[in-house]
Amino acid sequence: MLRFLARRFLLLIPVVLGVATLTFVLMHMAPGDPARTYLGDRATPAALAALRHQWGLDQPLWRQYLTFMGGLAVGNLGQSMFFHHSILTLLAIRLPPTLWLMGMATLFSIVISVPLATWMAVSRGGIVDAGVRSFNSIAQGTPLFFTGAVLIAIFSLHFRWFPVAGYGNDLSQHIASLVLPSISIALAIVPFLVRGLRGALMDALSSEYVSFAKAKGLGRRSIWINYALKNAAITGISILGIQVGYLAGGTLVVENVFAIPGMGTFLMSGILNRDFPVVQASALVFALLVIFVYLLTDIAYGLCDPRVRVK
Template sequence: MSRYLAGRVLEMVPVVVCLSFAAFMLIHLVPGDPATAKLGIRGTPEQIAAFRAQLGLDQSLPQQYWHFISGALTFDFGESIRSQEDVGELIGRRLQPSFLLVGYALLIAIVVAVPLATIAAVRRRSWVDQLIRLLSTVGFVMPSFWLALLLVNLFSVQLGVFPTSGYGDTFSEHLRSLTLPALTIGLGLAPLLLRLLRDSEIETLQSEYVGAARARGLSEPRVLAKHVLRNSATSTVTLLGVLAGVLLSATVIVEQIFAIPGLGSLLVTSVRFRDYPVVQALTLLFGIVVVVAGLLADLVYAYLDPRVRL
């Protein structure tokens, strides 16, 4: 297992290098620059040129990339152009809302998808299976912003159970404020997990070792829990690693809708103001999170199926 882990970590090195280059270049492809966005139309050409020199934007792109990557190696991304705050501290304050939202949404997706997928697999081709598949299709094609508006109208406007926006001050208020955003993301993710897990469970239910377990007199719940779910979870774990990027992109939209002070809303604001250091740091962070999520998914997959390590 240690050799497998070491090999996967080494494979991540060139990926992270490519990610750093993409994180640096993407914001440079956006029209406009920080000096124009900061000074506006009232800034004279001399003022704009002086501000660009102060930010180091008058240097060549290779020089700017070297400063970026050398700072990233020491976790020093400079100061925000917009707020004059340290980029690391600014991102650090926004980490908790985003990662709590992603974890909450992922938990909702798993809680919804696993039992429904198991019921659909056991009752294959019945009206129950058809209904679950229909609902999963509706959930998959529904846009996240439309689902968010429906949830706000029902639970906030009509019932008054959850707040329409904000984050709260205590942990309980955080969870209460993040419930509707997490439902928006989780209900959009659940259909993907449900479809994949259902197909995998149907294939597992037809295997010989499941029939042998039933022949030994094991109860159906034990057969499902010990043999079917465990062996069907490998493909689902792989999908979760791939969907890490989808989760992060969904938080950008949802955080804007519900006014959550997380990384997604910070990224949108920073792009609008051409805040290069913040955008580059966030892009690199999101990319590394996706890579690490893929690594963790592979490790869990290797644990569930030892043949992968070979």
């Protein structure tokens, strides 16, 4: 397992460097001038030149790239052009809401998917199976912002169970504020998980080891937990790991719909303000989050299936 983890960590290095380079190039190729965005259209050429010099934007592109990569190597992501604070300080404030949101969305997707997939596998070909498949089709084709707006209208404005927007001031308010955004993201992931788990459960129930367990006289509950669900979990882990990219992208939309001060709103503000350090740091953090979850997926897959560790 240690060799397995070491190989995975080594593979992270070129990915991080590639993401950092690509983000830097795309930001500097995009149209617009950060100095003019900050000072406004009536700024004088002298003021624009002074601000570009202060931010280092008048230097050659290769020198800006070396400065950026040199700071990244020592953990210095620079200072925001518009917030006038260290990027690391801003990340310490913005990252926790996004981590909570991703964690709760993952939890909700598992809690919803496992019972639905089990129910479909037991009653395959029946009304429940057809109904859940119809629900999956609708959920898969519904945009995240529309799902969030519907949940706000029902559970925030009508029933007043959850806040309309914001993040709250303490832990209980944080959790209450993230319930609806987490469900919005989870409902987009559930169709993929349910479809994969249903197929895996059906394969497991028709396998020889389940038939042997029945012949031994094991109870229905023991067969489901120790044989069917345990083997189907490998498929669920793989699908959940694949969907983590959508999970990270979903936070960009959902955080702006629910006004959550996380990485999604932080990245959007950086894009609108042409704040290079903010956009570069945000994109890098999102990439690291995806890579980290992929790593956790590999670890979980290796724990469930020892054959993976020798590859």
